[in-house]
Amino acid sequence: MKDYFIQYKPFLLFLAKFGASYLILTFIYQSYLNQFDTKKLEVDDFTQLVANQSEKVLSLIDNNSFTESNTKETSVNLYYKGKWTVRVIEGCNALSIIILFISFIIAFKGKLKPSLLFIICGSLLIHTMNVIRIALLCIALYNFPNNKSIFHDIIFPIVIYGVVFMLWILWVNKYSYYAEKPTTK
Template identity: 60%
Template structure:
C-alpha cells in the first residue's frame, strides 16, 4: 500500500489540492449567493454586472439594447433591438467556470507570483470572453431563434470551456511545477 501511495503521490497531491481549493471556493461563493433573497427575485450583484456589461456590448451594435429586472425570478432580462432575447441568471456569470479554472491552476502549482498573476489574468480573460459570449449569443438568438438549443447548449458553452482548457494547457506547459520538472529531464 505504501508503494502505491508513493507511486501515485503526484496525482494524489494534484487531486487533493484540486478538491480542497474547489470546495473552499465553492463554499465561499455559495455563502456570497446566500446573502441575496432569491425568493423575492433578488439577483446577486455579479450577475447584475454581467448583464449590464453584456447590454453595453450589445448597445455598440444597437442602441435599443438594455436590461430590466425580472420580477418573478432572480434573473435579469436582456433586450436586443428592443426585443426580449434572454434572461441572465446566476449560472451565466461564469463564476463557477472561474472557480474551476482557479482550482486547476492551484492544483498544478507554480511559483507563487506566477500562480497569482495567471489566476488574475485568466479570471479577467474568462469574464471578458463571457461578456462577449453572452452578447454574441443574444445576436445569434435574435437572428436564429430556431437554433436556441444548439447555440445555448452546445456552441457557446464549448467556447468558454474551450478557452479555459487552452488556458490550462498553457499553464501546465509553461508555468506549473510540472513544466519545470519536464524541462529538467
C-alpha cells in the same frame, strides 16, 4: 498499498489540492450568494454586472439594447433591438467556471507571483469572454430563435470551456512546477 500511494503520490496530491481548493472557493461563493433573497427575486451583484456589461457590448451594435429585472424569477432580462432575447441567471455569470479554473491552477502549483498573475489574467479573460458570449448569444437568438439549443447548449459552452482548457494547458506547460525548464549547457 503503501507502494500504490508512493507511486501515485503526485496525482493524489493534485486531486487533494484541487478538491480542497474547489470546495473552499465554492463555499465562499455560496456564502456570497446566500446574501441575496431569491424569494424576493434579488439577483446577485456579479450576475447583474455581467448582464450590464453584456448590454454595453450589445449597445456598440444596437442602441436599443437594455437590461430589465425579471419580475417572475431571479434573473435579468437582456433586450436586443428592443426585444427580450435572453435572461441572465446566476449560472450565466461564469463564476463557477472561474472557480474551476482557479482550483486547477492551485492544484498544479507554480511560483506564487506567476500563479497569482495567471489566476487574475485568466479569470479576467474568462469573464470577458463570457460577457461577449452572452452578447453574441443575444444576437444569435434574435436572428435564429429556433436554434437556442445549438447556440446555448453546444457552441458557446464549447468555446468557453475550450478557452479554460487551453489556459490550463498553457499553465501546465509554461508556468507550473511541472513545466519543462530549458537546460543550460
